[in-house]
Amino acid sequence: MSNLKTTMTGYASYRGREGHYSFLLHRITGLGTALFLIIHILDTSFVYFFPDLYQHAINLYRSTLFGIAEVGLVFCVFFHGVNGLRVAFFDLIAPRLWSVPKQRFSTKITLLITLLMWIPASAIMLYNMLYHNFGWFGG
Amino acid sequence: MQIKLKVFRYLPHTGKKPHYDTYEMEVDPNDRVLDVLEQVRADSDPSLGYRRSCAHGVCGSDAMRINGRNMLACKVLVKDLNSTQITVEPILGLKVLRDLIVDMEPFFDHFRSVMPYFVNDDPIPEDGKERLQSPAQRDRFDDTTKCILCAACTTSCPSFWANGKYVGPAAIVNAHRFIFDSRDTAAAERLEVLNEDSGVWRCRTAFNCTEACPRDIEITKAIAEVKQVIYSGKIE
Numbered sequence: 547m548s549n550l551k552t553t554m555t556g557y558a559s560y561r562g563r564e565g566h567y568s569f570l571l572h573r574i575t576g577l578g579t580a581l582f583l584i585i586h587i588l589d590t591s592f593v594y595f596f597p598d599l600y601q602h603a604i605n606l607y608r609s610t611l612f613g614i615a616e617v618g619l620v621f622c623v624f625f626h627g628v629n630g631l632r633v634a635f636f637d638l639i640a641p642r643l644w645s646v647p648k649q650r651f652s653t654k655i656t657l658l659i660t661l662l663m664w665i666p667a668s669a670i671m672l673y674n675m676l677y678h679n680f681g682w683f684g685g
Numbered sequence: 686m687q688i689k690l691k692v693f694r695y696l697p698h699t700g701k702k703p704h705y706d707t708y709e710m711e712v713d714p715n716d717r718v719l720d721v722l723e724q725v726r727a728d729s730d731p732s733l734g735y736r737r738s739c740a741h742g743v744c745g746s747d748a749m750r751i752n753g754r755n756m757l758a759c760k761v762l763v764k765d766l767n768s769t770q771i772t773v774e775p776i777l778g779l780k781v782l783r784d785l786i787v788d789m790e791p792f793f794d795h796f797r798s799v800m801p802y803f804v805n806d807d808p809i810p811e812d813g814k815e816r817l818q819s820p821a822q823r824d825r826f827d828d829t830t831k832c833i834l835c836a837a838c839t840t841s842c843p844s845f846w847a848n849g850k851y852v853g854p855a856a857i858v859n860a861h862r863f864i865f866d867s868r869d870t871a872a873a874e875r876l877e878v879l880n881e882d883s884g885v886w887r888c889r890t891a892f893n894c895t896e897a898c899p900r901d902i903e904i905t906k907a908i909a910e911v912k913q914v915i916y917s918g919k920i921e
């Protein structure tokens with residue numbers, strides 16, 4: 547099997563525990579964040595290279611589809627950041643925490659912290675989207 | 686109890702493509718998965734290939750993916766799988782030679798690359814006997830002495846799946862065993878190997894290795910300790 551096929555087979559079919567799924571989510575959210583940053587750098591560069599297109603790009607960002615995608619993006623950024631801090635702390639400062647119970651517990655706490663940050667943020671973002679795009683709440 | 690056993694099959698000499706065979710069998714809940722495979726060989730298909738030797742979790746021959754997770758077939762009871770459907774596949778990331786048998790040579794190449802043996806060329810102690818070590822010094826690397834080289838850890842590692850050049854958890858565990866041994870003098874050479882592109886920095890802390898280890902070695906912790914030695918320059 548090629549490395550790519552082996553990797554994808556492992557990602558999809560290996561029945562790991564919390565660490566495996568935390569690793570996968572870290573990868574996916576990392577890709578999501580990187581994709582956004584690339585798009586963001588490109589659209590900002592329009593200000594200099596294609597000023598007319600810049601306004602078009604901003605209008606696209608204000609569309610409902612992008613609004614929903616941004617809510618997902620915020621989850622990606624929060625999870626990737628919080629989980630990255632957890633991994634860095636365990637790995638660089640306190641390797642003794644890499645025990646089965648502490649690792650399982652910490653992955654759940656990471657997800658909880660992410661959700662606690664993400665739910666209020668997405669509520670505000672969705673409110674704004676409904677207000678501006680659909681005229682709800684007197685918009 | 687009645688179970689449905691699904692086994693990965695690949696017999697290169699037959700020219701058939703890899704596929705799965707299914708066997709419906711009556712087994713005892715206290716049977717181990719290895720017993721079930723032995724039963725298939727005895728009663729249904731003597732061509733089924735897998736490795737086994739001691740059959741008691743010591744030799745490390747029969748690591749395989751059982752219901753999607755790396756385990757030793759001789760250490761897992763059917764009843765502990767909590768399912769009447771059992772899928773058995775070869776470990777991932779090493780070339781399948783036949784059925785559940787993989788080519789372990791790349792795994793052992795990585796193992797050998799970290800000098801997994803005691804090195805001390807200093808003159809022997811004056812009494813001509815042993816190089817003494819305190820119980821605390823011995824305890825420092827006790828956990829990593831338990832490795833049986835079954836490859837369950839290395840082949841559960843996403844970094845190893847993606848890049849077979851990564852030395853993998855088992856090699857690092859065996860390096861750890863000597864790096865932290867107060868009597869050994871070759872830590873610098875081992876750390877040089879582990880500080881390369883294919884060394885410890887490929888560990889992404891997915892933790893599959895620790896979960897898969899049939900000897901309960903705290904592998905991710907051992908890898909993190911080796912990382913600490915590399916960037917701090919101190920063996921503590």
